Amino acid sequence: MKKLVLAAALAMAPMVAFAQTTTTTITTEQQSKVKAYVVKQKPASVKVTESVTVGTALPSSVTLQTLPTDVGVTQYRYAVVNDKTVLVEPSSRKIVQIIE
Numbered sequence: 001m002k003k004l005v006l007a008a009a010l011a012m013a014p015m016v017a018f019a020q021t022t023t024t025t026i027t028t029e030q031q032s033k034v035k036a037y038v039v040k041q042k043p044a045s046v047k048v049t050e051s052v053t054v055g056t057a058l059p060s061s062v063t064l065q066t067l068p069t070d071v072g073v074t075q076y077r078y079a080v081v082n083d084k085t086v087l088v089e090p091s092s093r094k095i096v097q098i099i100e
Contacts, residue, residue: 026073026087026097031070034099038078038085041065043079052082057093070073 026034046062058064064077076087076096085099 024085030072031099034067034073034078034085034087037067037071038099039082043080045083052084052086052095052098053096054097056095058086058088058095060093063092064090089096 039094043065048059048062050056050059058079058081060082062079064079066077067073073087075089077090078085078087078099086095087097087099088094090095
């Protein structure tokens, strides 16, 4: 019985790992709206020494900005960090997407 439980757990491990590493993607239209909004607002880029990659949490020194409702991604905040516009999950401060 223990072998069966272990086999089932090992079979599910890839699914668990996948769920933890999935990234958020927004539509191309939403990306365009975010880019247009950020260009219009012209926020200063904040320099950080940490890596600016999806999954990385931003330090508390980075101020997160809200997006207007017409952009369609109000569940996230944004910041311009090391000259990159990033979408951030506000409660964890983790980067969920880099807007190119």
